[in-house]
Amino acid sequence: MKAVCWYGNNDVRLESVPDPKILNPRDAIVKITTTAICGSDLHIYDGYIPTMEKGDILGHEFMGEVVELGKAVKNIKVGDRVVVPFPISCGGCFFCKRDLWSLCDNSNPNAWMAEKIMGHSPSGIFGYSHMLGGYAGGQAEYARVPFADVGLLKIPDGLTDEQVVFLTDIFPTGYMAAENCDIQPGDIVAIWGCGPVGQFAIRSAYMLGAERVIAIDRVPERLQMAKDGKAEVLNFEEIDVGEALKEMTGGRGPDAVMDAVGMEAHGMGLEGLYDKAKQAVRLESDRPHVLRQAIVACRKGGTVSIPGVYGGFIDKMPMGAAMNKGLTFKMGQTHVHRYLHLLLERVQNGDIDPSFVITHSLPLEQAPHAYEIFKHKQDSCIKVVLKP
Ligand code: NAD
Ligand code: ZN
Incomplete structure (x- = not known):
């Protein structure tokens, strides 16, 4: 598949990489229909986030269609259209049970690294360095989503990607x-x-x-x-x-x-x-x-x-x-899971149409250009969505 990969400061590239696979019974594979670049991605682009490795797939704001499921995921079906929250959360630890999803204790296998560098360990985050779990991100054609039985929000018909994709984060x-x-x-x-x-x-x-x-x-x-x-x-x-x-x-x-x-x-x-x-x-x-x-x-x-x-x-x-x-x-990092249903309802009620913030919708191939205009606020860029 094609994915947006980090190669260094101010250097992201579209690369061909292996498709993700189910690794755990609670995983899902999502075929991404819309993904976005976040101000948080600029911290990586600017070199402020340590433990990135060349070739790491970026992106933590994405949604799409479920194409494959691990055996333990019962509440979501292949073919469902879903939004993926940026923190990865197990749903069962001390923190998840207290509605503190971005502080999940079970989703960062590299917690020791984060603790060494930052003095604490938050949850894993898609596409956000090895100290935050080393998960491949969603600026790609497909992504593996761990704990898919707690993380995914199913989107009802009648709403466009642009109206719901920002439930992932911003x-x-x-x-x-x-x-x-x-x-x-x-x-x-x-x-x-x-x-x-x-x-x-x-x-x-x-x-x-x-x-x-x-x-x-x-x-x-x-x-x-x-x-x-x-x-x-x-x-x-x-x-x-x-x-x-x-x-x-x-x-x-x-x-x-x-x-x-x-x-x-x-x-x-x-x-x-x-x-x-x-x-x-x-x-x-x-x-x-x-x-x-x-x-x-x-x-x-x-x-x-x-x-x-x-x-x-x-x-x-x-x-x-x-x-x-x-x-x-x-x-703190946002406890996205806490707000998914509440804010989806806001969108469905017409209280807000989150697509107002989009200034650019570009093919995934143009990600390097998109990072540049978003970083430098060129071409009146405020928010870019990318279409794989
Ligand atoms: P952005 O970089 O597009 O926006 C930052 C804005 O701040 C820019 O418009 C810039 O012109 C403005 N700015 C710079 N210096 C300023 C100053 N001195 N006074 C006033 N404004 C100034 O990024 P964004 O996507 O809007 O994200 C904003 C921040 O939120 C980033 O740090 C990002 O990492 C963070 N973020 C946090 C979470 C979370 O979970 N807490 C989630 C997403 C983003
Ligand atoms: Zn973000």
């Missing part, structure tokens, strides 16, 4: 990030980053009752899409974000703040700061970066929600401000 991610803001009636939520995750966070914050959402970015098309989602927008290159937020909230600050940027090189001064030896990311204190700005801007007693992905260490965080303002921090 819609639940934006939603969980908004839920983590503990939004009360009248609340003002400020969101850094108007990428795909930020866009879903804006809409989710309104769904969960926010009075006003203020969104921050610098890319005009992304700011416009945020406006279309009824956010008030700030361009961080044109104004002092902290001052503007104070002014817009009567001097008090937003009730909740969200970092939907993560390890984005731009605006955070990350270039050259990645410490390969320690596999650590350091943010210098004399450069503006999102998390610090968000902590400082948040009102006393407010909540800091962090869907943006970080790895390694970040130092020089204003912990004094955070402590003395009595802030609550909530973060």
